[in-house]
Amino acid sequence: MEARMEAALVSGMVKMLMFGWISLMIYCIWFFSFLGLKDLCKASATCKQWQAAAMHEDFWKCLNFDKTQISQQNFEAICLHYPKATLVNLVDVHDADVLVMDAMTNLRRLETLVLGGGQLGDSFFYALTDCSTLNCLRISDASLGNGMQEITVNHERLRDLRILKCRTLRISIKCPQLQTLSLRRTGMAHAFLTCPMLRELDISSCHKLSDAGIRSAATACHSLEQLDMSFCSCVSDETLREIAFACPNLSVLDASYCPNISLESVRLPMLTDLKLHNCEGITSSSMSSVAYSHMLKALQLDNCGLLTSVSLDLPYLQNISLVHCRKFVDLNLRSPVLSYIKVSNCSALHCINIISNALQKLVLPKQESLATLSLQCYQLLEVDLSDCESLTNSICDVFSDGGGCPMLKSLVLDNCESLTMVGLRSSSLVSLSLVGCRAMTVLELSCPNLKNVNLDGCDHLERASFCPVGLGSLNLGICPKLAILQIEAPKMSVLELKGCGVLSHASINCPCLTSLDASFCRRFRDDSLSATAASCPHIESLILSSCVAVGSDGLSSLHWLQYLTQLDLSYTFLMNLQPVFETCSQLEILKLSACKYLTDTSLDALYKGGALPALRELDLSYSSIGQLAISELLAACTNLVNLNLNGCANMVELLWGTSSSHSSDMLVSDCPANLEVMESDGESFRKPERLLEILNCTGCPNIKKVLIPPAAWCFHLSKLNLNLSTNLKEVDLACSNLSSLNLSNCSSLEILRLDCPRLANLQLLACGMLSEEALEAAVSRCNILETLNVHSCLKINAVYLVKLKVTCPSLKRIQSST
Template sequence: MRGHDLINAILPDELILEILCRLDSYKSSCDACSLVCKRWLKLERASRRTVRIGASGNPDAFVKLMIQRFAAVCNVYIDERLPISSPFPSTYPLGHGMPRTATRKSRSCKRIRGSSSKLHCAVESSGSEESDIEPFSLSDAGLTALAEGCARLEKLSLIWCSNVTSVGLRSIAENCKALKSLDLQGCYVGDQGLAAVGECCKQLEDLNLRFCEGLTDAGLTELAIGCGKSLKVLGVAACAKITDLSLEAVGSHCTSLQTLSLDSEFIKNKGVLVVARGCPALKALKLQCINVTDEALLAVGTYCLSLELLALDSFQRFTDRSLCAIGNGCKKLTNLTLSDCYFLSDKSLEAIATGCTELKHLEVNGCHNIGTSGLESIGRSCPALSELALLYCQRIGNNALFEVGRGCSLLQALHLVDCSSIGDDAICNIAQGCRNLKKLHIRRCYEIGDKGIIAVGKNCKFLTDLSLRFCDRVGDDALIAIGQGCSLQLLNVSGCNKIGDAGLTAIARGCPRLVYLDVSVLQNLGDIALAEIGDGCPLLKDIVLSHCRQITDVGLSHLVKRCTQLESCHMVYCPFVTAAGVATVVSSCVNLKRVLVEKWKVSQRTRRRAGSVLAYLCVDL
């Protein structure tokens, strides 16, 4: 009833808090609720559990403000890779980071991500270059303030916070004993801080140590001893001083470990052997360790009987013996990724197919000795296969996909990249046998043309995501069949030069739910197609038009007339698109977040009006 606030008059604080807590993962909804009234703002702040922060301005002071406003926060994500925002929108529009030299000589501001409002921290610079760099990075003082103000902290992510040391991490450990997840990617913390976490945080379950160059075996060993009973997920990458010694400690103490990710040239067989024997609950293992050989993976196949995911990358020193052991022992394996494993052959896939019949995801990337017969075995023995990716597999031919089409009716996603021996006949068999296909991505497979894609359009009615990049033989007939048979949401036909207005017109008329479209490098595409897309696809959010030499300002005006939800538009190297066309796009789409265009095509008026969304391919030197 107009003039009466029934919600605030009837609903108690406890009920509104309960509603807001359920919205915590939807930041935009929380922000909207906080704008209703002062009461809702106060309640929303009291219920906000998750906050994401960059590292511009003065992060230390900003953390203190965040703690004051959000008393219930327990998940904090700080990422110093986020762009630096400027406090001077008239000179440097938001979205274009002000040069650090300019920012250092002024007051700087900071926007908290996850806040119901913008918080600004003004910090006077000291004048010297060396001291002025400091305010842009979170320091131990800021981390200490976070520790003292958020005693209930459960998840902490510090991405590339290079100024944080063991002092700050020790504060977190001593004050936040309920910590369950800690991400230290790119942080130069030392052994003392990690040891403190092991000593105090007995509930720690998830630890990421990627690119933590300051750590040695001593720190990881102490943590493994302290958190051995609780730790379930561990990631280590590019830590030159972490070797088999600390990995042995992980295997000896972390008996509940379920996920292990290792990327190191210093880890050899011994550490992986101890983990395999000591962690029977291991479910996911990702290895990029060039010095690990068959011996380690034989142990994985023998002891890790609960293994569900295995990813092997750049292995040069192991053979089919390893995969045979995995196939014999890991019967629960559902996800297998093999990248640049040059000494694996068809025998490996045959062993996996025979032993791991529950396999759902398979990716073979650059394994040049794996051919048709190995994948045929997968098609015959793994009926649950739902996603298949074949990248740079020159020896895999049509017969392999014949068997997949015949035996894997549940397949929903197929990725093919640079598979020169796979052609239309294979795609026809997939289309006829895998009618539940939802995603089809093909790139630079020059033997695939209209025939195969037409079969997909006729048989795969659930297809929503189609990418055909640089497939020279695919033309309008293929897209006409897709438009008549499928309701796409995402389409990428970049570089398919035989596609023109007729094919895109069919898509526009048959796929009204389209939200993403990439038609870059289509030389025959003109304004007619853009007009049809504008009329038929009102939900479109992202479009890539770069290198389309036939489109003009007229086509753009038709496109944006009804595609009012457009958020992103790339249109570089379109010679007949002028400053007027760019202005039309910017003025018509209120939700626009990014426009990629040549700088010289942007007028001063457009730059003033929408500088924050403009991105330039070419900038002044």
């Protein structure tokens, strides 16, 4: 293998030499263009061809030696070799002051020079004048000049000059072509500028420059368009006035952190961009000067601590920023193109008045003093006024139709805790959030397009009207004090009123409603229920648990609900269910849990009259219903799939198919399990199959015996729960499909007979009376039993369980005390 690779390599090398591809000049130049100068130099020392390629002058146009140490000899050789180089960068290079002289002497096309660090003596600045092709010079972090004297940059063609963070006493710049000059953070005390073409001047953070120095420097540049004098703390209004006078084209001004300026009598008619961050001298009277700048597009007044009011009418203003203006009270803006407003942390702001045709979004969070808001914004789509605690009810008029925001789609008024009555009539509003408006007691919405409303934490709401709204669902269960409700929502399908305990008047007109949950609405009366049923005919699920005020009249009105399949009447005092049996023929699920006043006769219609033929699920838990009714129900209602009889204290036994049963067909025994129609004594008859799958009888204290023989026809029963039935003594089951049986805490259980071939899970936790023999007999026919819980079964010891595992090989998990 290796030999083959070796051979391939050798033949490859031969081929390369044959083709000489790698030394083809055109390829080399192409490849080398992806290399840095240092790698290029190394490649050049490989062979003649590569040297010739690397020496190509195209590679040496930009001599970028940033942080590279190069000897004077090498540098001079390069300069001599590549006289056409146009850029030299000697930032942080040793002896840069010497090397740069070589560059300026030898490179006759030098355009850009970048220097940084170290010291640049007078001789450099003298020589600079003769470097006639230069048009861009950048010096940073350097000491300029040889001592006390001034340095002079005297150049005919220079257009871009940046002297940043340098140390010198005076600078004199005589550059007739100069357009951009930056002296940012350079510590000179005087700057003399003779630059008639200068457009852009940056003297930011030149702390040693005096007011007079700034004035003389800037006023000498009559073409100035952009001036950055931020952090020049000594600038005065007088200076600004003179600059404004001398530089009529000034359009961008940054005077941030200039505490002495108030803009008094300053006139800057061409100004488009004004930055005045942290200017203590700026007050409301300064705004008259700002108003004079008709062209202004952007205005920044962040942290102007003494500013109290801004009132501006500027035709081009697009952008305004007012952050942390702690005394700011009143904002009054009028601009057709205003599109962005940033106002935040102005704790005293009380009144806002905005007129704009372009503003789409207004976000004013946490303006805790804001009380008055007036908007004429025809494009406004989104408003967020979260945590504006002082806003009063009148704010609603601003956002209602005719209030000045005809396009408004989204409104957020979260935690506006002074709002007590919110009434909105808007045809455009789609989304409304009133989270945490704790003082609100009345809500009246007339917003036909409203799709989302968030009322979390509105827990003092007493009256609510949604007429009309476009909501698809609504949850008012979070408003426990709601007493009067009116809803007209043509698209609503789900309504939750769960827990509105004092709701006494409800007018619900939602023709598409399918689900209504009014549980715990203790004052929800028959009249409200009747009206609701009449106007919402599509209700499928109706939950009236704990609606103790609902009576027969209300239940009779359910005849309107042709599609009703689920009805929950748990925790009510109903005695007579006849209206339900008569009107709700489609019902599939009926919950009557804890209906204490139900009697055996209440359910007569179910098992005697064949009422509710579609019923699949019935919950009679904790009811007072008697043994007889339960027996009859089990015998007659063969269509039930799910039956809950938890906590039925009157149930003493669960016996199917014995002679005690009232149903004659239950007596038929020895029937083949899988046949519906069968022959018996030459007589043919139909036998209904029992559909029951799940039976829960948890905590029935008086049940003693459970017997389900094959004759009971329980072919579908898969889960049986008898947990906590403490008097249960005997269980005898023959259920071909039973997979899970829970007999935990049946502390009296002694006899357990199981003929359940599909049983997989058997729970016998704390069955203290169950013997080992009884258990063995019980599980002997459960061939696929996987889980067995005999924890706390006192009569069953660990040694026996080991044996059991052998005799019952399908067991995977045994839970026991040891």
